[in-house]
Every structure is written in structure tokens, then in C-alpha cells.
Amino acid sequence: MSEIQIDKIGLLVGLEIHQQLATGAKLFCRCKPIESEEYPIKFSRKLRITSSELGEFDPSAIFEKSKEKTIVYYANPESSCLVEQDDEPPHDLDPNAKETVLIMSSALKSNIFNEIYVMRKLVIDGSNTSGFQRTMLVSMGGNLEVNGKKVGVQSICLEEDAAKLLQDLKDTREYSLDRLGIPLVEIALDPVSGTPEEIKNIALTLGRMLRATKRVGRGIGSIRQDVNVSIEGGGSVIEVKGVQKLDQLEKVIEYEAKRQHGLKIIAEKLRTLKIEKISKTQDVKDVSNIFKSCKSKIIQKSLSEGSSIKAMRIKGYAGMFGWEPYQGIRLGKQLGELVRFFGLGGLFHSDELPNYGIEESEIQEIRSILEIKPSDAFIILAGNERKLDTVIESIIKRIEDARNGIPAETRAATVTGETVFLRPRPGSSRMYPETDIPPIIVNNIEIEQARDKIPKSWEENLIALQNQYELNQQLSAQIFDSEYLDLFETICKDKRVSPNFVASTLCSTITNLERQGMDSELLRTTDILEAFSLVTEGKIAKESLEMIFESVMSGKSKTIMEAIKSNALNTMEDTELHKILDELVKSNLKMIEDQGLRSMGPLMGLAMKTLRGKVDGQKLNQLLEDKIKIKIDGK
Structure with a gap:
């Protein structure tokens, strides 16, 4: 394994900044955007997919639908209303949000449209009760100046923020409606080449411009960066969502560059091998009986829940699931991420077995049932029979895509700065017009007023x-x-x-x-x-x-x-403080006699062991010094 040279792989990064606006109201109602402590309202929904105007289904929506989760919502009338519950049409656009996005567009020299149309962006992961997010294109073009260089602006949109995810369980997903509908500005920048540190500096500069308006939200979750990453010859642009901190942004770009280049190297090697197509009927077998006495806790847990165990033969793939062009970048890991997002615990592949409680005897039985040759690999999966059918189709497609390089997908940033599979990339059928809101007119006077309010640098x-x-x-x-x-x-x-x-x-x-x-x-x-x-x-x-x-x-x-x-941190009465310091001085008289005022350091350290957090440090220092001086003068 070698170290990646990021400057040699043709890295391109496009930033999309999502920033909450501090308008004091939601985008299409007048509810206050506050975090609730209690949720007196609870309801659940099952979201289904619908086709676009052209009769097409969005691939990311099909993927989410395959998880078959029930969505549970928690609401408080203090922070949401019937608009957020999708039981009432949207109200008029918040004028403060409109003014703010016009100021930001003006600051970035972006070309503002005189008519703005609200669109529905299909979202069926449950984060929007309606199954879509309202978004509107406000302006296009413009630039951001970063250290004397201009970075192009693609578009600036005004949209609703999504609901806050509380927890994601096996069969249900829970959200609160506090955040749903908060005004959000989305600024998409042109893709640029450069080091992760240079990209981080672009995000920092844009964030500073937004904060300078004094019209944006602060705190964790109020600003998020989505990053579009591609490499030369990779074939696909990968969207990474949910980067909340700049240090995390740099790590995410580094990891994604390494992951994509590693997958490109794997694809090049796969194209040199003799590989046959996977047959869902001939290469997949139920092997539940083999594992009835298996020592693997994962397998036993699955069987106790009524799951089936299936094994899949992949001809010509021996050694390819565990091979690492770079540390941590393996095809087996990519498949593991894919099945986990279908709600399965993961998968086992032949390159990592025997291990995890699966023994050689069980591996030999699988090899026999699947007629595995030395050049072949296999995968073991456990799960609900109906869900396994969908998962197996996705795995077959992902393995076939591996020969072509980097499959187009949306990934999520992790806290450690890596990325994990989230869903397939959305298509053009994701967007369609909002029928409940008329076009929003922006007149020239509003644009002039916005230019006059461009913030200080x-x-x-x-x-x-x-x-x-x-x-x-x-x-x-x-x-x-x-x-x-x-x-x-x-x-x-x-x-x-x-x-x-x-x-x-x-x-x-x-x-x-x-x-x-x-x-x-x-x-x-x-x-x-x-x-x-x-x-x-x-x-x-x-x-x-x-x-x-x-x-x-x-x-x-x-x-x-x-x-x-x-922590017993209530402030101490002066009488008790004096008593403790007098005792400390008394028990260390020899040190004071020998070292004089130099004894302050060690005695202060001893005092802090007892008094840390209970007494102001400056006051403690002064009192101790006075008592030491009295002893020195008395001597």
C-alpha cells in the first residue's frame, strides 16, 4: 500500500453551503424556530414515491422506499403548526428571509431573477412530512474572492430546512418538527482544483461573509457543507452531505479523494480479470441449515429473529473484496456500507473468512454448495427474506459497477472525517413545480435596497x-x-x-x-x-x-x-478559606523557611488540589502570597 498523492489525481471539489437564516420565523409560516423541550403532539406516516411530470421515478426515492420504514413525528405548537404537519397549505414567504437572500446574492455579485418560482424537491427519507422540500432559485452567477482569487458562484437558492432526526431504528425513523421549515440559504460554488486546506479556506471565507450579515443562525447544525468530489478519470461526481465543521471538511475531502482513487485502481485491476455476470437464480443459495450450530453471534442473532442466511457466488473475484490499494479502502467495505443502509447488520465475504465465529468446516460446505472454484469469491448475508431479495439485487449491481470505477452516489460525512454510503444520486425527476404558491416577484427597488445593505468585510x-x-x-x-x-x-x-x-x-x-x-x-x-x-x-x-x-x-x-x-463547587466562605490556607502554611513551614517566596508555586499547586473551582484563582494566589510573606517577615 502506498500513500496517495492528492495533487496528482485531478481532484475537483465543489462546495454547497447550507446556512440557516436568523429571521425569527419559519419560511412559510410565522412559527418561531426554537428547540422544544417537550412534544405533546405525535403522529406517524408511511411515505410513498410518486412519478415526475414525465412519469419517471427518482432513483434515490426508490432506494428510500425499499427500506419500508414508518416515520414518527414529534411536534410542539410553540415551534410548529399545521403547515409543518402538512395539514395546511403554506402561508406567504417570510419577507425577512427574502430580503436576507437578496443581500447575500448582491454581496456575491450574483444575478438576481425578477421572478422566483417555488419548486418541490422530492425527499422521502421522512425528513419532510410532505415528502418534498420547498426550494427556489433566487440568483445565478457571481463570485467569491478568496486570497485575491475569484471562485465562481453557480447558484443561490432559498429553501426550507428539514426536520431534526431524533433516532433511526430498524423499522421506524423519528423526527421532531422544531427545525422543519426554518429558512435556509443554499450557495453552490463552481468546482475548483486545490488541496483540502485550500478548499477549507474557501468555505471559511464564504462562512465569514454570511456571518458578517448578522442575519444567520449560529451553533451546531445551523451551517452545513455538502461537498461534490470527483477525480480525473473517475467518471462520477460524489456528493457528500452533512459536513458541519471546517476541520471535518478537510478530512472528508482527503478521505473521499483516497477512496475514489482506490476504487479507480480496483476497477483497473478488475478489468484485467476474467469475470462472469452474476445470476440471481444460479449463484445465490439459501444456506441457513449450514449455520444452525454456527458459533458466530451475529449469525445466531439473525436466525433467532427468523432471518434467512444466503450465500452468493461471484466468479473470478477471489481476493478482490479484501484487497486494499490504500489502507481502509476495500470493495468489501463498500458492500458492507450498502447493506447496512438497508437495515442489515453487514455481510461476510470469503477474503475475511474463517473469522467472526464462522469456521473452516462451514466455509467448505458453502464452497461445495455454490461450486466455488479457486478463482471465485462468495458473500454471506442474513436478513428478512423479502428485504434480502432487494439487497441482493443492489449488491449485484454494485459489484458489476465496480469494473467501471466509481458509482454515482450520495454519501454522508462521519464524525471522524470518513464517508459512508447514504443513497444513489438523485436524478432530474426529483424536482417539480410547487402548485400552492404563486411566483414571487422581485422588483428593482428591492434589489437596490439589498445592494445598499451589503455587510462590512x-x-x-x-x-x-x-x-x-x-x-x-x-x-x-x-x-x-x-x-x-x-x-x-x-x-x-x-x-x-x-x-x-x-x-x-x-x-x-x-x-x-x-x-x-x-x-x-x-x-x-x-x-x-x-x-x-x-x-x-x-x-x-x-x-x-x-x-x-x-x-x-x-x-x-x-x-x-x-x-x-x-462537584461541590459552591463558593467557599472566607473564614473557611483562611482556615484551609493557614493549615497549609503551617504544615509547610520548613519549605517556606528554605525557599521564601519561591515556595508559592508548589504551595499553590497543593492549594488547587483542594480548592480548584471553589475559589477565584487570583484571590487565592493573593491570599496565599500574603500569608507566606507574613511568615517570612515574622521569622
């Missing part, structure tokens, strides 16, 4: 932030680029708190805890506001914030008060 905003809060340039950039700018400004309205302390806590403390594997989504905005309020009121020490946030983000505590109680 990132650099100008940074200088304003530095001057207003007396921050250095690095901290100003960190807080502006973070999801916490609005929260920072809210906290800093209380003049008793140091903006430097607030910025470093939001940008460094929380980020460091995330890097340790903790979940920042567990730490709500209201939690952060409550914690800083307790600091300014003197009820907790500012040094305790890291311990409190750690307790909440790790899931040990559900609330700030619970975290304070479990």
Missing part, C-alpha cells in the same frame, strides 16, 4: 470587535468564526465580566473538551448563560466553569446546578 468586522471588547486579533477572529458570537455579545452586556475571559472560555475551554470526545450539543445556550450569570454574581468561581461544562458535556450532569452540586 470580515476584516472590518474584526477591527470593530477588537475595539469594542478590547480583544487581541487572534481572539477576535476565533470568536467571530465560532458559533458563539451572538452568545458572547449577550454575556458581555454585563460589564462585570471580562470579554477576554468569556471569549477564551467559549473558544478554547469548550473546544478542548470537544477534542477529548465530549458532546457540546449537551451544553445548551441557556446552560452557558446560567453558568456565566453565576460567575458574575459571585456564586461560583470562574475557574469552576471548565469542571461544570465537562460534567454536562460528558453526560454526568443534566443541568448546571446538578454539575455544581456533584
